[in-house]
Amino acid sequence: MTDTITISVDAMGGDNAPRAVIHGAHLALQDHANARFIFHGREEQIAPLLNEFPALKPVSVIRHCETVIAMDEKPSQALRKGRGTSSMWMAVQSVKDGEADVAVSGGNTGALMAMSTFCLRPMDGIARPGIAAIWPTLRSDIIVLDMGATIGADAQQLVDYAILGSALARCLFGHEAPTVGLLNVGTEEVKGLESIKEAGRILADASGAGFVYHGFVEGDDIGKGTVDVVVTEGFVGNIALKTAEGTARQVGKYLSNALKANLMSRIGALFAMSALKTLQKRMDPRTVNGGVFMGLNGIVIKSHGGTDEIGFKSALNLSYEMAHSQLMDKIGDTMKRFPVKPVAPNPESETEAKPA
Structure with a gap:
C-alpha cells in the first residue's frame, strides 16, 4: 500500500453533479492530504470548477468522457450506451486498470452495479455482489x-x-x-x-x-x-x-x-x-453517505444521488478509508478462514445482467 490513495470519481453522477462532486472532493482533501483524484466527465464543466479550488487542482486529473448515464436509465440501456465510454464506466475501469484504489459515483444505482459487475467481475466464491x-x-x-x-x-x-x-x-x-x-x-x-x-x-x-x-x-x-x-x-x-x-x-x-x-x-x-x-x-x-459494493474484484462506493457537497465528502472519505484499510485483503483473509467452501459464481447471474 502506497502513501497516496487515488480515488477515481464519476464527476457527472448525481443530481448536483459536477459542482457537488468537485466541492466535496475539496472538502475531503482537507481531511486526507495524501488523496489524489481522477475526475471522469465533461472537461468543459469540470475544469472551471477545479479552478475555484486551488488546493484541489494540483492533485487532480481530468479524463474527458462525453457520455453521461442518466439517473432514470435502465441498467441494460446504460450498458449499451456507456460501456467503455461513459464517465461511470471509466471511473470503475480506472480501478480495474490499477491506476486508482477505489471508485466513487453518485449516479444511477442499477447502472453502476451492472457496470461494476461487468468491469470488475465478482470475486471467486462470491455468487452475487x-x-x-x-x-x-x-x-x-x-x-x-x-x-x-x-x-x-x-x-x-x-x-x-x-x-x-x-x-x-x-x-x-x-x-x-x-x-x-x-x-x-x-x-x-x-x-x-x-x-x-x-x-x-x-x-x-x-x-x-x-x-x-x-x-x-x-x-x-x-x-x-x-x-x-x-x-x-x-x-x-x-x-x-x-x-x-x-x-x-x-x-x-x-x-x-x-x-x-x-x-x-x-x-x-x-x-x-x-x-x-x-x-x-x-x-x-449526509454524514453516513455511501454504500459499499461488496464482493467485486475492486472497491466501488455509491453516493446518494441527491446529496450535496457535504454528503459527497462523506462518500469520498469512506472510499479513502476502504482503500487505506485494505478492504480487499481483509475480505480474502476472512474467506480463507471460512471452513465451508463457498460456491462458485453463478453463471446465470452474469447472463441476466448482460445488455440486450
Whole structure:
C-alpha cells in the first residue's frame, strides 16, 4: 500500500453533479492530504470548477468522457450506451486498470452495479455482489447488507454477505471478530424462511472464522446496535433503509414544529441549542453517505444521488478509508478462514445482467 490513495470519481453522477462532486472532493482533501483524484466527465464543466479550488487542482486529473448515464436509465440501456465510454464506466475501469484504489459515483444505482459487475467481475466464491451501508445506532455505527443489489437471496448468498460484512466491519471499526446477526421475523430458530434458517446453521458452524455469529436479530435490533453486522437480502434491506431515513426526517420535522409551537418552546430551544445541534448532526444522513459494493474484484462506493457537497465528502472519505484499510485483503483473509467452501459464481447471474 502506497502513501497516496487515488480515488477515481464519476464527476457527472448525481443530481448536483459536477459542482457537488468537485466541492466535496475539496472538502475531503482537507481531511486526507495524501488523496489524489481522477475526475471522469465533461472537461468543459469540470475544469472551471477545479479552478475555484486551488488546493484541489494540483492533485487532480481530468479524463474527458462525453457520455453521461442518466439517473432514470435502465441498467441494460446504460450498458449499451456507456460501456467503455461513459464517465461511470471509466471511473470503475480506472480501478480495474490499477491506476486508482477505489471508485466513487453518485449516479444511477442499477447502472453502476451492472457496470461494476461487468468491469470488475465478482470475486471467486462470491455468487452475487451486495451493497453494504453504515448504519448509526444507539451503541455505535454498524454494517447492514444487502441494501438492494439482489432481490431475494438463498442461504449461500446470505453467508457470502456475512463474510463480506464482517470484513468491512474489521476495516471500519477495527473489530478482529465482529458479531454477525441474520435479520429475521423472530429470534427463535424455528422462525423464518428456510433459506435464512439454513444460512444460520452454516454461520453457527463457522463462527470464529473472522466473525462471531450472534444468531437471528429482529428489526428493532438494528437501531439498538445489537450486532456489528446485520445480514439480510436486498428487498428487505432496501425497505429497512428507506423506512429509517423517512422516520428520521419525520422525527426531525416533529421536533422542529414542537420547538416553534409557542414562545416558551422557542425559549427552551435556545437553552437546548447545543444539544439540538448535536442531535441534528447525528441524524443528518449526509454524514453516513455511501454504500459499499461488496464482493467485486475492486472497491466501488455509491453516493446518494441527491446529496450535496457535504454528503459527497462523506462518500469520498469512506472510499479513502476502504482503500487505506485494505478492504480487499481483509475480505480474502476472512474467506480463507471460512471452513465451508463457498460456491462458485453463478453463471446465470452474469447472463441476466448482460445488455440486450
